[in-house]
Amino acid sequence: MSTIQQLKNFIRHGKQARANYDDSAKKHEQSPPPAAQKVMANPTDPGRVAGKEHHVPLPEAYSVQPGDLQNRVAQADGVAAHHAEANQTASSRNKKSPDPHLAQIIQEENESRSKFPRYPGLERWELVEKMGDGAFSNVYRARDRQGDAGEVAIKVVRKFEMNNMQGQKHLHPDFKKVPKAVERANILKEVQIMRQLDHPNIVKLVDFSESRQYYYIILELAPGGELFHQIVRLTYFSEDLSRHVIVQVAKALEYLHEEMGVVHRDIKPENILFRPIPFVPSKNPKPKQPGDEDKVDEGEFIPGVGAGEIGLIKIADFGLSKIVWDKQTMTPCGTVGYTAPEIVKDEKYSKSVDMWALGCVLYTLLCGFPPFYDESIEVLTEKVAKGQFTFLSPWWDDISKSAQDLISHLLTVDPDKRYSIKEFLSHPWIQGSGPTPRDDKKLQEPERLRAFDASRLIDGGKRMDFRSPGAVNLREIFDVGYSVHRQEEEAKRRKQVGPKAGGPSRLTNLHEESSEDETKVNADQLEQGMRNTNLGKEQERGRERNRQGERQGEREARGYGQHSAAVAQAARQQVKDRQKQRGAFELNLDGATLLGRRANKPAASVGGF
Numbered sequence: 001m002s003t004i005q006q007l008k009n010f011i012r013h014g015k016q017a018r019a020n021y022d023d024s025a026k027k028h029e030q031s032p033p034p035a036a037q038k039v040m041a042n043p044t045d046p047g048r049v050a051g052k053e054h055h056v057p058l059p060e061a062y063s064v065q066p067g068d069l070q071n072r073v074a075q076a077d078g079v080a081a082h083h084a085e086a087n088q089t090a091s092s093r094n095k096k097s098p099d100p101h102l103a104q105i106i107q108e109e110n111e112s113r114s115k116f117p118r119y120p121g122l123e124r125w126e127l128v129e130k131m132g133d134g135a136f137s138n139v140y141r142a143r144d145r146q147g148d149a150g151e152v153a154i155k156v157v158r159k160f161e162m163n164n165m166q167g168q169k170h171l172h173p174d175f176k177k178v179p180k181a182v183e184r185a186n187i188l189k190e191v192q193i194m195r196q197l198d199h200p201n202i203v204k205l206v207d208f209s210e211s212r213q214y215y216y217i218i219l220e221l222a223p224g225g226e227l228f229h230q231i232v233r234l235t236y237f238s239e240d241l242s243r244h245v246i247v248q249v250a251k252a253l254e255y256l257h258e259e260m261g262v263v264h265r266d267i268k269p270e271n272i273l274f275r276p277i278p279f280v281p282s283k284n285p286k287p288k289q290p291g292d293e294d295k296v297d298e299g300e301f302i303p304g305v306g307a308g309e310i311g312l313i314k315i316a317d318f319g320l321s322k323i324v325w326d327k328q329t330m331t332p333c334g335t336v337g338y339t340a341p342e343i344v345k346d347e348k349y350s351k352s353v354d355m356w357a358l359g360c361v362l363y364t365l366l367c368g369f370p371p372f373y374d375e376s377i378e379v380l381t382e383k384v385a386k387g388q389f390t391f392l393s394p395w396w397d398d399i400s401k402s403a404q405d406l407i408s409h410l411l412t413v414d415p416d417k418r419y420s421i422k423e424f425l426s427h428p429w430i431q432g433s434g435p436t437p438r439d440d441k442k443l444q445e446p447e448r449l450r451a452f453d454a455s456r457l458i459d460g461g462k463r464m465d466f467r468s469p470g471a472v473n474l475r476e477i478f479d480v481g482y483s484v485h486r487q488e489e490e491a492k493r494r495k496q497v498g499p500k501a502g503g504p505s506r507l508t509n510l511h512e513e514s515s516e517d518e519t520k521v522n523a524d525q526l527e528q529g530m531r532n533t534n535l536g537k538e539q540e541r542g543r544e545r546n547r548q549g550e551r552q553g554e555r556e557a558r559g560y561g562q563h564s565a566a567v568a569q570a571a572r573q574q575v576k577d578r579q580k581q582r583g584a585f586e587l588n589l590d591g592a593t594l595l596g597r598r599a600n601k602p603a604a605s606v607g608g609f
C-alpha cells in the first residue's frame with residue numbers, strides 16, 4: 001500500500017470512528033459510544049485506531065484535516081482533551097522528525113499537479129489545473145489558446161488496458177494495450193447523449209476528439225467544482241439554498257426525462273457542479289442556534305441567484321446514462337411502432353431511480369449527512385432496499401415538515417408510488433421558491449467574478465485532494481443505492497417479461513450492459529451515428545485508424561460500465577469485491593465525513609422508520 005494510501009486510510013479511520021459513534025448513538029441513545037472507546041484506547045496516537053493495522057505518522061501538511069475530524073469526534077464524545085493532546089503530540093512529533101520519504105512523496109504529488117502530460121491532439125488547449133481523476137481518466141481545466149472557447153473542462157480518458165496482449169511482441173508497443181469495445185461504446189454513448197443536450201443546468205459538450213491512446217471529451221467548465229465539497233464546507237445548507245440547488249437539478253432531470261428521453265442514473269453530489277457567485281453578507285444575520293457552531297454563514301440568499309457562493313447548478317457525468325425513448329419518434333428506444341407495457345414500465349422505473357437519487361441529495365443538503373448509512377455493507381444495502389431512513393433528531397428538528405414530506409415521497413420504495421419529476425416540481429416546498437436561476441451570462445461576467453476566488457471553495461482553499469476520502473465515501477453510499485435500484489429495475493423487468501427475459505431486452509441492448517459481441521456491434525452503430533455528427537473529418541480519420549485495435553472495453557473495470565443488476569446477491573458481491581480490491585472499507589468513510597460535520601449535537605432521539 002502506498003504511503004499516500006496509508007494516509008488516506010488513516011483519515012478514513014478517523015471518520016469511521018465518527019460513523020460508529022453516530023450509529024451507536026442511534027441504537028443506544030445515551031450509552032457510551034463504542035467509537036469513542038476505540039479512539040480512547042489509543043488516546044495519544046491518532047495514527048492508530050483500535051483493531052486496525054494502519055499506522056501513519058502524520059506529516060504536517062496532512063495533520064490539519066485528520067486532526068479536525070478527530071476533534072469533531074471528540075467534541076461529541078467528550079474526549080476532546082485526549083484528542084487535543086493526541087493531535088498535539090502527533091504534530092510536535094512530526095515537527096521534530098518529519099519522514100523524509102513521505103515529505104518527498106508529498107512534494108512530488110504537489111509538483112505533479114502543476115505538470116501535465118502532453119496529449120497529442122490537444123495542442124489547442126493549455127491545461128491549467130487538474131480538477132478530478134478516476135481510474136482511467138483525468139479532468140483538467142484548460143484554456144483555449146485560440147481564445148474562442150475560453151476556459152473548458154477536458155476529460156481525458158485512457159483507451160488502453162495494459163498488459164492484456166502479453167506475448168504478442170511483433171505488434172507495435174501501443175497495440176499491446178488493447179482497447180475494448182465496451183469502453184468505446186460507453187464513451188461514444190456518453191458523448192452521443194451529451195451532444196444532444198442543451199439545458200442551462202447541464203454541462204454542455206464543447207467537442208469530442210481522440211488520439212491513438214486517449215479520448216478527449218471537452219466540456220463547458222463549471223468553475224465551482226463539485227457540490228460535495230460545498231456540503232462539507234458549509235456543514236449543511238439552509239432550506240432556501242437547498243431549494244435553490246435541488247430545483248435546478250430537478251429542472252435538468254425534467255428536461256432529460258420529459259424532453260430528451262434520457263435518464264441520468266448517476267445523480268449524486270459529486271456529479272452536481274456549479275458556477276460560483278460572490279458572497280453577499282446577510283442583511284439580518286440570524287443568531288446561531290446552540291449546537292450550530294459549525295454552520296458556515298451562507299450570506300444573503302438572493303432568489304434566482306443563490307447564496308453561499310453557489311450560483312448556477314450544472315449536472316455532469318453522463319457515463320451511466322441511457323436513452324429510454326427516442327425523441328424524434330416519441331417511442332421507446334429501439335422499438336419503433338412497438339410499445340409493450342413492460343417497455344413503458346422500464347422507462348418509468350429508470351426515471352424513478354433518478355427521483356430516488358434526488359431525494360438522497362435533498363436529504364443530504366438539508367442536514368449534512370446521507371439518509372442511509374451503516375458500516376456494514378449488507379445492512380446498508382438492506383436499509384436502502386427497505387427504504388429505512390429517519391429524520392434524525394435533533395438535526396432535523398428545525399427543518400420544515402414540508403421538506404420532510406417531499407423527501408418521504410422521493411425515498412418511497414415502491415417506484416410506482418414515488419414522486420415523478422412533475423409531482424416533485426409541484427410540491428408546496430418547491431413552489432415556495434423564487435425564480436429559478438437562468439443561464440445568465442451576467443453570472444459569468446469577469447468583473448463580477450474577479451473578486452471571487454473559486455479555489456477558496458475547495459477544501460479550505462486548496463484542491464489538495466479533489467477525491468477526498470469524504471467524496472469517495474459519499475459516492476459509495478450513492479453507489480449502493482444505485483446497485484439496489486438497478487437490481488430492482490431488473491427484477492421488475494423480468495417479472496413482466498417472464499423468465500426468458502434474462503438477456504438484454506430490445507430496449508436495453510444499446511444502453512445496458514451487453515455481451516462482448518453485442519457491444520462490438522453497438523460500438524459500430526454508435527460510431528456510425530457519431531460520424532454523422534459535426535465532430536470533424538480529422539477526428540473521424542483517427543477513429544478509422546484505431547478501429548482495428550478495438551475490443552471489449554475497460555470501462556467496466558473502472559466503474560464506467562454498468563454493473564450487472566440481475567440479482568441482489570450479485571450487487572452485494574460486487575460491492576464486496578470492490579472493497580476487497582481497495583483493501584479498505586471505504587464505504588464507512590464518506591458518510592462519516594458528513595456525519596462528523598454534524599457531530600456537535602448529541603443524538604437525543606431517533607425517529608421511527
Ligand SMILES: Nc1ncnc2c1ncn2[C@@H]1O[C@H](COP(=O)(O)OP(=O)(O)OP(=O)(O)O)[C@@H](O)[C@H]1O
Binds near residue numbers: 132133155271466
Ligand atoms: N465540466 C466540468 N467542470 C468542472 N469540473 C468538472 C467538469 N467535469 C468533471 N469535472 C470534475 O471531474 C470529476 C470527474 O468527472 P466525471 O465524473 O465526469 O468523470 P468520471 O471519470 O466519469 O468520474 P467517475 O469515476 O466519478 O464516474 C468531477 O467530479 C468534477 O470534480
